[in-house]
Amino acid sequence: MLVSGGVDSAVCLALAKSQGLEPHALTFNYQQRHHVELEAARRVSDALGAVHHLILDLPLRKIGGSALTADLDVPKNVPLGEIESRIPVTYVPARNTIFLSFALGWAEVLECGDIFIGVNALDYSGYPDCRPQFIEAFERMANLATKMAVEGAARIEIHTPLIRLTKAQIILKGVALGIDFGITHSCYDPDARGAACGACDSCILRRKGFLEAGIPDPTVYAR
Amino acid sequence: MLVSGGVDSAVCLALAKSQGLEPHALTFNYQQRHHVELEAARRVSDALGAVHHLILDLPLRKIGGSALTADLDVPKNVPLGEIESRIPVTYVPARNTIFLSFALGWAEVLECGDIFIGVNALDYSGYPDCRPQFIEAFERMANLATKMAVEGAARIEIHTPLIRLTKAQIILKGVALGIDFGITHSCYDPDARGAACGACDSCILRRKGFLEAGIPDPTVYAR
Numbered sequence: 001m002l003v004s005g006g007v008d009s010a011v012c013l014a015l016a017k018s019q020g021l022e023p024h025a026l027t028f029n030y031q032q033r034h035h036v037e038l039e040a041a042r043r044v045s046d047a048l049g050a051v052h053h054l055i056l057d058l059p060l061r062k063i064g065g066s067a068l069t070a071d072l073d074v075p076k077n078v079p080l081g082e083i084e085s086r087i088p089v090t091y092v093p094a095r096n097t098i099f100l101s102f103a104l105g106w107a108e109v110l111e112c113g114d115i116f117i118g119v120n121a122l123d124y125s126g127y128p129d130c131r132p133q134f135i136e137a138f139e140r141m142a143n144l145a146t147k148m149a150v151e152g153a154a155r156i157e158i159h160t161p162l163i164r165l166t167k168a169q170i171i172l173k174g175v176a177l178g179i180d181f182g183i184t185h186s187c188y189d190p191d192a193r194g195a196a197c198g199a200c201d202s203c204i205l206r207r208k209g210f211l212e213a214g215i216p217d218p219t220v221y222a223r
Numbered sequence: 224m225l226v227s228g229g230v231d232s233a234v235c236l237a238l239a240k241s242q243g244l245e246p247h248a249l250t251f252n253y254q255q256r257h258h259v260e261l262e263a264a265r266r267v268s269d270a271l272g273a274v275h276h277l278i279l280d281l282p283l284r285k286i287g288g289s290a291l292t293a294d295l296d297v298p299k300n301v302p303l304g305e306i307e308s309r310i311p312v313t314y315v316p317a318r319n320t321i322f323l324s325f326a327l328g329w330a331e332v333l334e335c336g337d338i339f340i341g342v343n344a345l346d347y348s349g350y351p352d353c354r355p356q357f358i359e360a361f362e363r364m365a366n367l368a369t370k371m372a373v374e375g376a377a378r379i380e381i382h383t384p385l386i387r388l389t390k391a392q393i394i395l396k397g398v399a400l401g402i403d404f405g406i407t408h409s410c411y412d413p414d415a416r417g418a419a420c421g422a423c424d425s426c427i428l429r430r431k432g433f434l435e436a437g438i439p440d441p442t443v444y445a446r
Contacts, residue, residue: 094328105317
């Protein structure tokens with residue numbers, strides 16, 4: 001299970017745990033601007049019962065091409081309609097393809113065909129690699145790529161339990177599962193103390209979700 | 224273009240160069256047992272005219288599951304019929320999926336839709352991620368995964384010019400292109416001085432290819 005330390009992956013982890021699964025959590029230190037999320041990923045994995053938490057270092061700044069992995073400004077206070085209608089500069093080239101590829105390799109070593117990712121195609125930033133058609137194509141490819149699938153030991157399934165939920169629905173599900181969202185982190189551009197900026201797309205979508213859910217957001221925003 | 228420093232990627236690079244392309248070479252230090260191949264990848268990229276050579280560090284020993292990335296013995300002197308009929312312990316879980324994912328991200332930053340990989344589905348080790356059906360599924364997925372493809376800037380194409388050639392045909396093509404194969408490296412289990420073992424599957428397939436081509440193999444074998 002991919003765990004970033006944000007709202008979606010926390011709910012995804014708690015959901016899997018509530019179904020009696022034994023989730024292995026995978027997090028990437030991809031030289032992201034908001035590397036403070038690694039601490040959140042550790043807290044989430046511990047608090048919500050991952051049986052193992054693996055953090056892998058990936059040199060994505062050598063590739064760059066995103067405000068999260070290169071010296072580009074993170075857009076602030078973008079109107080909601082615009083967030084949902086274009087692919088922004090915080091898009092990281094091939095990120096979910098890269099992340100799922102490592103998950104696929106690890107799954108094969110664990111002899112487990114079930115990969116979970118908390119992507120969400122409603123209240124999201126328009127990233128192409130969060131959409132159902134991408135996930136389906138990845139799953140199809142994975143079943144041709146691996147010894148496990150080709151030899152028939154296990155079919156690979158990419159589970160996306162949140163993909164058709166709004167952020168508010170995801171938050172309400174998390175509350176029902178007993179998650180303290182104070183341990184999660186969403187901001188792309190936190191200040192030196194780790195406080196959320198409140199104005200990047202990720203903060204805006206998080207704030208909107210908590211507002212719509214009628215749940216107080218425990219995040220400390222810098223403004 | 225993925226460049227490992229072996230025969231196939233050298234020919235693939237020379238072929239692209241001969242067609243007037245400007246190849247960007249991508250190599251992975253994935254903590255492979257035969258990391259000596261990184262030197263070969265540098266020599267190949269330099270000698271055959273890559274316009275840029277990027278080496279990325281990947282922590283694949285944290286995942287393991289292969290004789291190339293974990294403490295498992297590399298099989299020696301396996302009969303040819305057997306090499307071609309089963310997936311061996313040198314298979315690295317999801318390796319080509321991981322490698323192509325990084326190539327996809329880099330291609331997007333370079334604003335280039337053409338990715339080359341020197342896979343070969345005839346004289347090979349039975350790895351599932353070298354087969355045409357895997358490559359086609361990856362290409363389809365890539366065109367749903369990326370901003371470049373979704374916004375219509377470029378269609379992504381995974382080029383595999385060697386996929387239906389025998390190792391002997393690949394070597395003859397390389398000779399015609401003027402490649403000195405002395406700069407390449409194939410062995411999975413070289414000795415401390417970097418000399419090829421002569422007995423792993425990769426050495427056996429290389430030796431067979433040179434024999435069938437009627438070309439002297441410049442490799443120094445330990446035995």
